[in-house]
Amino acid sequence: MTPLLSQQFRAFVGIDWADAKHDICLQPAGDDTREFACIPHQVARIDEWVAALHKRFGGPIAVALELSRGPIVSVLQRHSFLTLFPINPSMLAKYREAFKPSRAKDDPTDAELALDLLLRHPDRFSALNPQSADMRSLLSLIEQRRELVGDKIRFTNRLTHALKQYYPQALEWFEDIDTIQFCDFLTRWPTLPAAKRARRTTLEDFFHAHNCRRAQLIERRLASIRGAMPMTDDPGVVAPNRLLALMLVAQLRTVLAAIDVFDKEIARIARTLPDFDLFDSLPGAGPHLTPRLLAAFGEQRDRYNGAEELQKYSGIAPVTERSGKKRWVHWRWQCPTFLRQTFVEWAGQTINKSSWAGAYYRQQRAKGSSYQAAVRALAFKWIRILYRCWQTGTRYDEDLYLNALKRRGSPLIGHLEARPDTKLNR
Template sequence: MTDARFAGIDWAQDSHAICVIDAAGEPLERLVVAHTKAGIGKAVGVLRRHGVAGVGIERSDGPLVVGLLAAGLEVFVMPPSRVKSLRGRYGSAGNKDDRFDAYMLADVVRTDRRRLTPLRPDTAATTSLRTLVRARADLVQHRVALVNQLRAHLLTVLPGVVGLFCELTSPISRAFLTAFPTQDAVDALTVEELTGWLAGQRYRKRPPEVLLARLQDAPTGVTGPAGTALAGVTTAYLTAATGLIEQINALETQIAQALAEHPDGAIFTSLPRAGTVRAARLLAEIGDARGRHPTPAALAGLAGVTPSTRQSGQVRMVAFRWSVNKQLRGAVCDFAADSRHANPWAADLYAQARARGHRHPHAVRILARAWLTIIWKLWTTGTPYNPDQHNALQKLLTQTP
């Protein structure tokens, strides 16, 4: 292809540097376009006019990538970490320069195209589900951090409430802190008053006498005017945590609806202990572009559940794989770790790995790799998981004790 042309785009928040090169690597056109509808349209027009055979870019999503794919252009994604290491090919300085990076991305597509995998976009349903799942995960992290702050605050101000009920985020814990926000209010409680309040909350898990004894045996918090003032801090933390919990619940409702409507939803909800959010997370991170993972090994490698092997001469090293899709690894390992509580085959594989001396995270990755072989088969054939057709599981179940 002596007349082939290639392009590289250095993506930025407000503008994008573009470089088009010929088959010999000589620049044909350079330009910078704004990150606007008109700018993206101009970029697509330039690339189509040159008839580029491939476009190198550092990210896989966003309006610019959507525009490139809609125009029928073949896009190759190179993460910033790879781009940083590639700069050494073109000089020793390694300095960041938008115009140079755009040229370098184009030249790498020109020279290494056979080693690169074109971007295979997921459907809009999967992309939307991924956004919902990741947004929920972000809010959960914020909730955990905020509840930890609330717990640390209460250990000083109102220690008896910490551990009184199952969790500080539970409705009964939040209701109690709203009704009795100070140490003085807690100290004034009688068995009769607590019994009436618990009845109003329809709480029957523990007797009022037991709860009151725990409150009275706990260290005394801050009393008097200082306690009243600090109750405002308690209320602030509580209000913020309640808001996060409500938004998480709202996202989970959306996730459940999106998962139920997704063509691949039944595949992932059929997995043991997958539930709704976990199944949605697996689906969202694996995606529905079948061509992206041509083999189970390709999927396992991207998920980082296979070791990285390095060999030089007589030296062979097997190490943890760092350069992976961390979101996918988190989803797969979370599922695998819990699946062993519901699936005897998974429990047996995990136990074998632990017996060989592997620590829990390593044993989970071994189990995750085995699960991905099954998930890949289900995913490529569009078939839900059926334990009766899982040969390894059935063989284990029929073994004589």
Template sequence: MIYCGIDWAEKTHDVALVDDTGAVVAKRHITDDATGYKLLLELLAEHGDTEEAPIPVAIETSRGLLVAILRTGKRKVYAINPMAAARYRDRHSVSRKKSDPGDALVLANILRTDMHAHRPLPDDSDLGRAIAVLARAQQDSLWNRQQLANQLRSLLREYYPAVLEAVATWTNGLCRPETREVLKTAPTPTWAARLTRSQLQAALKRAGRKRGIEAEADRLRDIFRGDWAHQPPLVEEALGKQMLALLVQLEAPCTAADQLAEAVEEAFPRHPDAEILLSFPGLGTQLGARILAEIGDDRTRFADARGLKAYAGSSPVTRASGKKSSITRRWVKNDRLNHAGYLWAFSSLRASAGANDHYRRRREQGDWHAAAQRNLFNRMIGQLYHCLQHRALFDEQTAFPDRLAVAA
């Protein structure tokens, strides 16, 4: 059997092929373009790569055009963690030397000796992978938006606290179009105090507000004309210019998050698993798409529910050495899935009486809020694995029978 290892780089790649004995049967240096991909496929075919018996490939990335080309057909592609590859490198050389052709050889030998210990890339559908792209991009946009909003809030506290007071009652206050339009109209508190009722109404209309414009304009006008402390005029003007520059940066993730959310709303319901995911309490379109993006739709990816729970970081991990042992939460996990899991557990408390009872019971047993949420997420994702495997919708009585027993 032949094994292939590819040391990935930005412009060129090194390829190494080894046989069962570890002997190098071929080496090649290819470019990162269509010509290089064609040479790679010809090299694999020359050494026995066929549709029925493809050569497995190890590479240190799971993304990009090269990986997309390799995943065509039934070929198994193994994305090896660079840290794991570095540990394997020490098995072949104690001098700690490193080279790109040598790394390709190390990756090929990883498959030759320990292929059973590594997991190939899941065979997800094209629709599932497209939803993963959109859901992750939308999540990144929200994170970027929140980071910039925090910077804007910190800056406004230095010279413009009236705006923070004005948007305190609005959901996503600093990220709302009304807030951004008001800040463009009056970048400093001195300007804001001079705004008339008609100017504020015009700003709210430009932001897309349809209802309660007059009352909201009167409220903003009263706040802006209140008794607030001020920076020196020159300093205040400079801070206003800094705020406008930061506001331009905030516009981009706000627009991107809205557009990507619409794309997710359009793509996610078309997936066969969408109905099952949406049947769970606390999961909507956006959060359900994030869950699907991380677990995929390849039913053979996880051998059982325990594997999925470990991947999500919801199940505890035991560390034992001699007479000492400790049970702690997992640090190595899928951070995106773990983040979505906390949101899922929190939102399910109101949507499911059984989930709420489970959370309350864990708190009464001494768990902190985060630990109780993690335990609830661990139970919910195990139920999700069962429902996806058996193509069944969520059922409250089956999921939380303890609640019925207590009631009885």
């Protein structure tokens, strides 16, 4: 039973939030009258409105709004007599469209629709129950790190395009350009003529200083630098692209340093959480995926009623549509994409780290599934296993799971026994 059904609220409020203002629709309990108001996004004004609300109704008061975190949520959560009920923005948009097929949008109307959804469908919503400060910090840091990685990708793509205009050889000399070594090289020798003028010993010292000591690789680079021909000598091409490349290198250097800072802070916080060891022991998790998996499950074990809820929420479980004699199965379009990506990326890492996972993946590919479809199917199975481990607080044990597959007579056992390198045949 949700708190909305189990508590006697004195009033109900719907809020449509924005950066500059918040539209409000208020309905007292036991009264069909609805009142509308608008307050600016200022902490003092919001607190004044909340104080007036408490003076008028006391508590508790139910508040429906479109988000589960953000500035307005942080302000409202300071008041214990307010119970917040997050509403999915997509749900609210579809609800609005049901009454306005023209898709006309108005903030006061959205506030009323949020209130209406909460009152008419109380069984669909649960009160916001924040996790611990450390877990919320971890989740924010992981998401912010992902945005920094996106910035890194954008900078490297633009840098690649700029270098292809006047200095493509630099891209051939290095396998990865999102490194400090590449940034330092391009800063020191931003054009091909500059690199060709450098002494052999200077270049060797540079590579050695950046922990590159493979003699064959260094010799190959030096030979390529000596024999390289410039793509163009046109200053109208070289000068602007050289300047752009240097600016992008400076930005790339900054974002690489920022990612390193975030990695250290993520690792520090993750190790303080009780379930860290549970996820750290997973095959293929590693330093980056362990915190992501830890944040994906969280610490509230009553959050999901079963593994299938997490499979659906994360977008791993497929969707089946039926209409007449037609049946169509596809992946979920509405889901937290970063959460889905976390499970898919980790499942891909387990193919070579877990014997049964590798066998299952190969089985799916043999059926004609694409790589992505096979990995999603593997992630689907992993979520069920992890959910059980998470609920019981038990670390995953590969041998125990293989024995369980044997007892159930799983067809995967046949695939494993056919491979001499698996645990079953050692």
